[in-house]
Each structure stands twice: as structure tokens, then as C-alpha cells.
Amino acid sequence: MKTIDSALGALADPTRRAIIEQLLDGSEHRVSDIVEFHSMSFAGVSKHVRVLESAGLVGRRKSGRTHFLHYRPEGLQDATDWIDQTKALWNRRLGKLESLLESDESKK
């Protein structure tokens, strides 16, 4: 799905993960606040924020000339659903393997 692509793609970059981490306190942060913690131009950070925003991982509220950013956990939903399902399928396979081993044991 498109949303998985964009969410995982967005998180596959350390700068963007760092931005997410900055937002994890749940409060709103100005773009300038974010910029402070990165050795990167304002415009560079701005672009990363836009990637996160269009992936649905970050929301933006504009108040006058300043933009306030916040984390949107729903943006991760589809991606983690896929990962969780992957793990579930894998474990189901492991389950089968185990019961095979068990029946092998009992044959002795």
C-alpha cells in the first residue's frame, strides 16, 4: 500500500527519525525549534518535515507566521500492521516447525 511505502520511506532517514523523537513529548514544536537541533539549513529541515507530513506522521497547525508541528501516531498504523502480520506469519511457521520437532521427539 501507498501509506506503507511513504511511512517506511519517511522513517528510513536518521534526520527524520530524530524529528519524530523531538515530537514524542506530545507537545507542539515550531519548525525553528526543530531546526535548532540539526546541523542543517532551515530549508533542509523544512523539506524533511514536509516528507513526514505527507507520510501522515506529522501534523501541522499554522498560527500566524509560525507553524506548529505534532506527532501523528496513526501515520504508523499501516506500516506496523504489515510488520506485525509478517511476524505473525513467521511465528506461525515456527509453530509448525515446533510441532514437527515435538512429534519427532514423541516417536523415539
Place this chain on the structure above:
Amino acid sequence: MKTIDSALGALADPTRRAIIEQLLDGSEHRVSDIVEFHSMSFAGVSKHVRVLESAGLVGRRKSGRTHFLHYRPEGLQDATDWIDQTKALWNRRLGKLESLLESDESKK
């Protein structure tokens, strides 16, 4: 971390996720077996497999001229650790919010 970058980057592509899904039965699949299910050139699939391999998500065993691929769940570890921690931090924040609301309730 580099491993998070490469794992998430690798999974941010539907073809590569489909390849992972093909390997989730736990058995080994030849590259040709994978190719069959994709409307893409052999070389195209080969490149995707290499991306998954270097991200640590897929392992390769060569037997003669055929290469057998298998899923490597460890490749996902660091990435899911980061995501899990993200969720934990977010929920901690929610916890704080709840207790704030509770103490607000009790003030009435």
C-alpha cells in the same frame, strides 16, 4: 542507525515487501521462483533481492548455479526496536495526560 535506515528503506517498496512475503513460509526459494510472481525482468528482481540481502532481511545460500533465498527475521530487529520505543515513549506521554485528566476530575 545504519541498520534501521537500510531495513526500513528496503521495506518501503512494495515489490520487496512482496518478496519477503513469498519467503515467509520459511522454506528456501530460488531466485527464479521469486521472479515468476513479478511482472519484472529477472535482473530487476535480482537487484531487489540484493537490496533485501544487504539490509540483512534475506539470506542467500548458493548451491551450484542456483541461489536459494530465505527470510532473516533478525534483519528487522533494530527497526522494530526503534518503532516499539517510539510507541512506548508516546504512550508514556499519554499516561501523563491521563493522570492529568484524572487529577482534574478529582478536583471537581
Place this chain on the structure above:
DNA sequence: TCTATATTTAACCATATGGTTAAATATAGA
């Protein structure tokens, strides 16, 4: 040794990505 099969590698192409600086936009405040 010859031929067929399985796969990768090389060369190429178009587009995306991650960064920059400079200019544009929008609003705050005197």
C-alpha cells in the same frame, strides 16, 4: 567440449532524494 540454464553485472535511462543558497511569502509589530 558443447549447450542450456541460473544468475549477476554492466551500461544505460528517467526520476527521486537529500542537501545547498537565494528569493519569495506571510505575518507581527513599531
Place this chain on the structure above:
DNA sequence: TCTATATTTAACCATATGGTTAAATATAGA
């Protein structure tokens, strides 16, 4: 209205990505 501030947008650059076809490599098997 003028100036400062917050942010985006434009133009640019180098490199990465996702795909192709054609050639190379390695091995199987007659």
C-alpha cells in the same frame, strides 16, 4: 508603511533508486 521574523519555494547539484536490455559468469549435463 517599514522592518524583522518564520517559513516555504525555486533553482540547482550530486548521488541514489527502480527499471530496462545485453553481456558476462558459473555450473549442469550430454
